[in-house]
Amino acid sequence: MKINWGTSIVIAFALFMAFILYFVVKVQENSKYDNELVVEEYYKHDAHFDEEMTKLQNTSNLKEKPTISVGPDGIRISFPDGVSPNDISGNVSFYRPSAKKLDFTRSLRLSGQSMLVPINDLAGGRWDMTMDWRYKGGSYLTKQQVYVD
Structure with a gap:
């Protein structure tokens, strides 16, 4: 049986499509490759975009901003000396891009002019921190x- 070049290309x-499909199926079935969404309720989150901006x-209009x-x-989250700690309320959210299971939120509770999130509560690596707070x-x-680290 002789195979011409057209048949060889097909x-x-x-074979290439079978190879790619094999890896797609393997990644979808393996729990090691987690396919989580960044935000669970994406459209609800986007509805508050203007408020967030x-x-x-x-x-950004503040003369003295909190430092992290x-x-x-x-x-350590530190507020400037001129800010009254009793007038500050809010939440601090920690988002781990690589593992949703590690995400957590804490109430903003200041001791003096600062708040400390202990290193024991944080796995090593990158964290996206969002502090939503109110003052006066x-x-x-x-x-x-x-x-x-």
């Missing part, structure tokens, strides 16, 4: 990526 394409603008630093004891009637949003 066989090569078929307003809060970010409010934060990573140290050996954890992540104003709403603010601070976003920052932090890396924990």
Whole structure:
């Protein structure tokens, strides 16, 4: 039986498609490759986009902004000295892009002018931190990526 070049090309394409399909099926079935959404309710989240942009603008208009630093004891969120800790309320959310199971949210509770999130609560790697807070009637949003060793 003689195979011409046209038949060879069709066989090569078929083998290549089978090869690609094999890997697609393998990745979809393996729990090691987690296929999680970044945000569970994407459309509900996007409906508040304008509100989020307003809060970010409010934060950028502040003369003194809160600072976020990573140290050996954890992540420290510090507010300027002129800010009254009793007037601040809100939440701090930690989002782990690589593993949804590690995501968590904490209430913003200041001890003095700062709050510490202990290093024991954070796995090593990248964290996307979002601090949604209120101070004297104003709403603010601070976003920052932090890396924990």
